Amino acid sequence: MDLLQKFQQYIQKEHLFQPKDKLLIAVSGGVDSAVLCKLCKEAGYDFVMAHCNFQLRGEYSLRDERFVKELAQEYGVAFYLKTFNTIEYAAVTKKSMEEAARDLRYDWFRTLLNDSKVAVGEREGSGPLNLTYILTGHHADD
Numbered sequence: 001m002d003l004l005q006k007f008q009q010y011i012q013k014e015h016l017f018q019p020k021d022k023l024l025i026a027v028s029g030g031v032d033s034a035v036l037c038k039l040c041k042e043a044g045y046d047f048v049m050a051h052c053n054f055q056l057r058g059e060y061s062l063r064d065e066r067f068v069k070e071l072a073q074e075y076g077v078a079f080y081l082k083t084f085n086t087i088e089y090a091a092v093t094k095k096s097m098e099e100a101a102r103d104l105r106y107d108w109f110r111t112l113l114n115d116s117k118v119a120v121g122e123r124e125g126s127g128p129l130n131l132t133y134i135l136t137g138h139h140a141d142d
Helices: 003-014 031-043 059-075 086-093 097-114
Strands: 022-026 046-053 079-083 133-136
Touching: 003 031, 022 031, 022 097, 031 046, 031 059, 031 133, 046 059, 046 097, 059 079, 079 097, 086 097
Parallel strands: 022 046, 022 133, 046 079
Antiparallel strands: none
16 A cells, blocks of 8 residues: 555544645645645645745755745645744743744644735735645654
8 A cells, every 4th residue: 555545544534634625734845744745735635835934044944935835836736935033932932942933833824724814925816715724744753
């Protein structure tokens, strides 16, 4: 059994989502989230891609942003981008960088999931997103 079949069987077995659902896939630019996008595309799911640039790794952060945008174009799906001043947010909230990034990321994802009026520059296209679920790609040790 190949990876796509295992992926589809797991989704069905766990009742995670249905083919009619519209998915928001959080894509970091790493292998896990890129594979998740590929599997969703091959399985025929309707999805959009969202990428957070936390501005923590200089040119590497910009490289990931470009990669994810190009991947969205390749798959013909909408691409949503949010750039954060993570260092400032962490300092103001007195949180670790990891906690700050997690807060910023999931607050934005909830906004995309729940609000059809997303600020200009954060998304391409117009009209409500009508998203059902947020997917993130992580391996067992992540």
